[in-house]
Amino acid sequence: MELTGAQILLESLGREGVDVIFGFPGGAVIDIYHQIPNYPNLKHVLVRHEQGAIHMADGYARATGKVGVCLVTSGPGATNTVTGIATAYMDSIPVVIITGQVPTPLIGNDAFQEVDIVGITRPCTKHNFLVKDITKLAKTIKEAFFLAQSGRPGPVLIDLPKDVQQQLCAFNYPKKVALRGYNPHYDPNVKQVRKVAELLCKAKHPVIYAGGGVISSSASKELTKLAQAYGLPVTATLMALGCFPGDDPRWLGMLGMHGTYAANHGMSNADLILAVGARFDDRVTGKLSEFATKATMVHIDIDPTSIQKNVHVDVPIVADCRLFMEALNKEMADLAGQKDVFVPKDKWLAQLSEWKAKHPVKYKPATKGGFIKPQSVVEMLYKITKGDCIISTEVGQNQMWAAQFFNYKKPRTLLTSGGLGTMGFGFPAAIGAQAAYPDKLVIDVAGDGSIQMCIQELATAVCYNLPVKIVILNNGYLGMVRQWQELFYEKNYCSTCLDIAPDFVKLAEAYGAAGFRVTQAKELEATLKQAFSTPKPCIVDVIVDPEENVYPMVPAGKSITEMILV
Amino acid sequence: MRHILSILVENEPGVLSRVSGLFSGRGFNIETLNVAPTLEEGVSIMTITTIGDETIIEQIIKQLRKLVTVIKVVDLTEVKNVEREMMLLKVAAEEGKRAEILRIVDVFRCKVVDVGLDEFTLEITGTQDKITALINLMQRFGIKEVARTGAVAMRRSMQ
Ligand SMILES: Cc1ncc(C[n+]2csc(CCOP(=O)(O)OP(=O)(O)O)c2C)c(N)n1
Numbered sequence: 001m002e003l004t005g006a007q008i009l010l011e012s013l014g015r016e017g018v019d020v021i022f023g024f025p026g027g028a029v030i031d032i033y034h035q036i037p038n039y040p041n042l043k044h045v046l047v048r049h050e051q052g053a054i055h056m057a058d059g060y061a062r063a064t065g066k067v068g069v070c071l072v073t074s075g076p077g078a079t080n081t082v083t084g085i086a087t088a089y090m091d092s093i094p095v096v097i098i099t100g101q102v103p104t105p106l107i108g109n110d111a112f113q114e115v116d117i118v119g120i121t122r123p124c125t126k127h128n129f130l131v132k133d134i135t136k137l138a139k140t141i142k143e144a145f146f147l148a149q150s151g152r153p154g155p156v157l158i159d160l161p162k163d164v165q166q167q168l169c170a171f172n173y174p175k176k177v178a179l180r181g182y183n184p185h186y187d188p189n190v191k192q193v194r195k196v197a198e199l200l201c202k203a204k205h206p207v208i209y210a211g212g213g214v215i216s217s218s219a220s221k222e223l224t225k226l227a228q229a230y231g232l233p234v235t236a237t238l239m240a241l242g243c244f245p246g247d248d249p250r251w252l253g254m255l256g257m258h259g260t261y262a263a264n265h266g267m268s269n270a271d272l273i274l275a276v277g278a279r280f281d282d283r284v285t286g287k288l289s290e291f292a293t294k295a296t297m298v299h300i301d302i303d304p305t306s307i308q309k310n311v312h313v314d315v316p317i318v319a320d321c322r323l324f325m326e327a328l329n330k331e332m333a334d335l336a337g338q339k340d341v342f343v344p345k346d347k348w349l350a351q352l353s354e355w356k357a358k359h360p361v362k363y364k365p366a367t368k369g370g371f372i373k374p375q376s377v378v379e380m381l382y383k384i385t386k387g388d389c390i391i392s393t394e395v396g397q398n399q400m401w402a403a404q405f406f407n408y409k410k411p412r413t414l415l416t417s418g419g420l421g422t423m424g425f426g427f428p429a430a431i432g433a434q435a436a437y438p439d440k441l442v443i444d445v446a447g448d449g450s451i452q453m454c455i456q457e458l459a460t461a462v463c464y465n466l467p468v469k470i471v472i473l474n475n476g477y478l479g480m481v482r483q484w485q486e487l488f489y490e491k492n493y494c495s496t497c498l499d500i501a502p503d504f505v506k507l508a509e510a511y512g513a514a515g516f517r518v519t520q521a522k523e524l525e526a527t528l529k530q531a532f533s534t535p536k537p538c539i540v541d542v543i544v545d546p547e548e549n550v551y552p553m554v555p556a557g558k559s560i561t562e563m564i565l566v
Numbered sequence: 567m568r569h570i571l572s573i574l575v576e577n578e579p580g581v582l583s584r585v586s587g588l589f590s591g592r593g594f595n596i597e598t599l600n601v602a603p604t605l606e607e608g609v610s611i612m613t614i615t616t617i618g619d620e621t622i623i624e625q626i627i628k629q630l631r632k633l634v635t636v637i638k639v640v641d642l643t644e645v646k647n648v649e650r651e652m653m654l655l656k657v658a659a660e661e662g663k664r665a666e667i668l669r670i671v672d673v674f675r676c677k678v679v680d681v682g683l684d685e686f687t688l689e690i691t692g693t694q695d696k697i698t699a700l701i702n703l704m705q706r707f708g709i710k711e712v713a714r715t716g717a718v719a720m721r722r723s724m725q
Contacts, residue, residue, distance in 0.1 A: 305628040
C-alpha cells in the first residue's frame with residue numbers, strides 16, 4: 001500500500017516511539033495536520049508561538065532523555081524556531097525539528113513563505129536535511145532520529161516540501177542506519193582508563209569536574225559511585241547540576257563565574273582534574289591562563305572537538321562518559337585494592353569542607369519589613385519540595401539563584417539554557433517536561449523580564465491542563481544586566497528598568513490560569529504551597545529586593561579565584 | 567604553517583557550504599579550495615589549503631570530521647605529497663616582448679593556449695612556488711588577468 005509523504009512522516013514518528021509533538025500549523029504543513037487525527041497515539045500540543053514549540057520539545061528531551069519533536073510551517077514558522085534550535089545545539093539536546101517547505105518546483109524562487117531554513121540552521125544543527133525525493137523520506141527520518149540521539153546529541157532538522165508531503169510512496173521504515181561519515185566512538189581505550197586510575201590513586205588533590213555530558217550519557221550513577229567510594233570531591237557546571245547529590249559531603253557546588261568558593265579554589269589547587277563531559281566554557285574557566293594551572297588534566301568527552309579546544313589536556317579520552325566511568329570504576333576496584341597504591345584524600349576533603357563551611361553561598365538576610373530576598377524564595381522551594389520536582393529556569397539572576405540555592409539530587413531535574421542563555425526558555429521547557437510527566441511538580445523559576453518572552457504559552461498550558469508553576473522573582477529589572485551595570489558600568493541603568501510591566505496575577509487569570517502575589521516574607525510559604533496544590537497552571541509573582549545581586553561573582557576575564565564574595 | 571587538507575565528501579547539495587561555513591563560522595581562513603567528483607559515484611574530493619598553528623589545524627580537522635557528510639579528512643602536510651595547481655595567465659605581449667615571453671614559457675614548460683593581437687594566455691601547472699615565480703616574472707610585461715584553481719594534492723605512493 002502506498003502512503004502520502006505526510007502519512008509516512010507520522011508513521012515514522014510512531015516507529016521512533018514519539019508520543020507527543022509540539023507544533024503550529026500553516027499552509028506548508030497543512031497536509032501533515034490533515035493526517036494527525038488519524039494517529040491517535042500521537043498527541044499534538046498546539047503552541048502559541050513556534051519558539052514555544054521548540055523549547056517545549058527541548059524541555060521534554062531534557063527531562064526524559066528521549067528525542068523531543070516539533071513541527072512548524074515554512075518561512076516565518078521555521079525562522080521562529082531558530083533561537084530554540086541554537087539553544088538545543090549549544091546544550092547538546094536531542095530534538096528533531098520538522099519544517100514545512102514550499103513545493104519543490106518553487107524552491108529558490110522567493111515563493112510565498114519560502115526561506116532557506118536548511119541554510120539558516122546549518123551552523124546551529126547537528127545536521128539537517130531537505131527531502132526532495134519521497135522515496136528518501138523514511139530513510140531520512142530514521143537518520144535524523146539516529147543522529148539526534150547518538151554520539152554527542154543535538155538538534156536535527158528535516159525540511160519537507162509540500163508536494164513531497166502529498167506524493168505517494170510505498171512505506172518501508174529502515175531498520176538500520178548506515179552513514180559513512182558518521183561513526184561516533186563510544187568505547188574508552190583500556191590503557192587510558194588504566195592511566196586515569198593510576199593518576200587518581202596517586203593524586204593528593206583531585207577534583208571531578210562534571211559537565212552536561214554526564215547527564216546526557218546517563219553517567220551520574222557511575223560517577224557518584226566513584227566519588228563516594230574513593231572520597232573524590234565533585235564540582236559541576238550549571239548543565240550538570242543534579243548529576244551528583246547536592247547533599248553529599250563531597251559536593252563542592254557549582255564552579256565558575258557564580259560558583260562556590262570551595263569549587264573554584266578546589267579547581268585552582270587541584271593536582272588532578274577529571275573533566276567528564278564538560279567543555280571548559282569561558283563562564284567556567286574565567287581567565288584561561290590562570291585556570292587550574294597545578295593540575296594534570298584528564299578530559300573525557302564523546303566529541304573530539306571539545307578536547308584540547310581551550311585548555312591543554314594531558315590525558316585526552318574520546319568516549320561515552322558512562323562507558324568510561326564504568327570502566328574506571330572496575331579499574332579502580334582493582335588498583336585501589338592493592339596496598340600502597342592509593343593515597344588517601346581525607347586531608348584534601350577536610351580542607352575543602354573547611355572552605356565550604358567558611359564560604360558557603362549566602363546572602364544578606366532581609367531587614368525587618370524589607371523586601372523579600374530572591375534567594376530565600378529558591379530556598380523555600382527546596383524546603384517545600386525537598387528537591388522532589390523539576391525546576392526549569394529562565395536566564396539571568398533567577399537562573400543563578402536557582403542553581404545556587406537548591407540542592408539538585410537527581411539528573412534531569414534542572415532544565416536550563418546553559419550554553420546560549422536564552423531568556424524565554426524556562427516556561428515552555430517546563431511545559432514540555434510537564435507533558436512528559438503530568439504528575440510531577442514542575443516549577444519555572446523566572447525573572448520578570450524573561451517570562452515576558454514566551455508568556456503566550458500560558459494559553460497552551462491552560463489548554464492542555466499542564467499545571468506548570470511559574471515563580472517570578474520580580475525585581476522590576478533585567479536584573480543580571482543591571483547587576484553588571486552596577487558593578488562595571490558606573491550604575492548606568494540604561495534600559496534595564498522594566499517600569500511598565502503587566503499585572504502578572506491578572507495576566508494569569510486572563511489566560512484562565514491562577515495568579516498569586518507575594519509581597520511579604522511571611523506569606524511566601526503558604527502561598528507557594530497553595531499554588532502547588534492548585535491543579536492548574538499558576539503564576540506566583542514574588543516581589544523581591546530590586547537591587548539584590550548574585551554572589552559570589554568572578555568578573556569577566558578574571559581568574560576564578562578572584563571572587564567577589566557577599 | 568600552511569596545511570593541505572584532502573577531504574572526501576558525499577556529493578550532495580549544500581556540502582560545500584557546510585564545509586566552507588564551518589571555516590567562516592569559526593573564524594578559520596581558507597586559502598584555496600578545490601572540489602570535483604571522484605571515481606566513486608556520489609563522492610567528491612575537496613582540497614583545501616589553510617594557514618594556522620597546530621591547535622587551530624587540529625580543531626579544523628576535528629570539526630570537519632564531525633560533519634555528517636564528510637567521509638574522510640587527511641592532512642597531507644603530514645605525509646609526502648604531490649601538490650599541483652593550474653593557472654591561466656593573460657599577459658600583455660607587445661611586438662618586441664614576445665620572444666622573451668616565449669623563452670620564459672619554454673623554461674617554465676608552460677603553454678601558450680591563446681594568442682591575441684597584443685597578449686598571450688598562458689597555462690601553467692606546478693607547485694605554488696613555481697606559479698608565484700611565473701607571476702613575478704610576468705609582472706614586468708603587465709599581467710592582465712589570472713585564474714587559478716587552487717592546489718590539488720595527493721599522497722605520494724612511496725612513503
Ligand atoms: C533572548 C535574550 N535576550 C537578551 C539576553 C541578555 N540578558 C541576559 S540576563 C538578562 C536579564 C534577565 O532579566 P530577568 O528575566 O528579569 O531576570 P533577572 O536577571 O532579573 O532574574 C538579559 C537581558 C538574553 N540572555 N537572552
